Amino acid sequence: MKPMIHARNSAKKYGGEAEEYLPIHDFIDSSASTLADVRHRAILHSTFGCFIVEKVFGTYFLNSDDIEVQVRDVAEDHIIEDLGQIPTVERWLQGMKIEPWMTYATKEKDYEARIHDLTDTPHPTTVLPGLMPGHMVFSNPRYPSMLSS
Numbered sequence: 001m002k003p004m005i006h007a008r009n010s011a012k013k014y015g016g017e018a019e020e021y022l023p024i025h026d027f028i029d030s031s032a033s034t035l036a037d038v039r040h041r042a043i044l045h046s047t048f049g050c051f052i053v054e055k056v057f058g059t060y061f062l063n064s065d066d067i068e069v070q071v072r073d074v075a076e077d078h079i080i081e082d083l084g085q086i087p088t089v090e091r092w093l094q095g096m097k098i099e100p101w102m103t104y105a106t107k108e109k110d111y112e113a114r115i116h117d118l119t120d121t122p123h124p125t126t127v128l129p130g131l132m133p134g135h136m137v138f139s140n141p142r143y144p145s146m147l148s149s
């Protein structure tokens with residue numbers, strides 16, 4: 001589904017104008033600019049993607065109908081409209097083969113050792129405390145809490 005269709009759905013559900021929601025939906029679908037098939041959705045169409053969208057656009061915004069809209073709700077609606085569910089990153093990546101370049105292994109034995117470590121040892125969940133300023137280079141007065149450089 002195209003971002004403007006998502007935006008129209010958001011405006012119908014939460015009030016305001018579609019253009020107010022378009023930056024959120026454009027951002028969620030922005031990974032299509034690097035991979036023009038459904039696999040692009042593995043980047044932001046997930047539970048983690050909802051977290052990132054909130055970090056970029058803030059927890060909520062006030063639309064033109066003076067209604068407080070939760071950004072996470074808008075992101076979740078987008079993902080459910082596209083996939084019928086909100087998958088975890090783990091689910092997206094579960095079939096991904098681990099390649100040598102992913103481990104920075106320089107020798108075959110290093111690669112085998114790292115693959116063993118990655119597949120046989122439980123790893124703690126990495127927590128992202130927040131995005132670093134300077135990584136997002138856009139701003140919008142409607143979303144005052146957006147990160148910007």
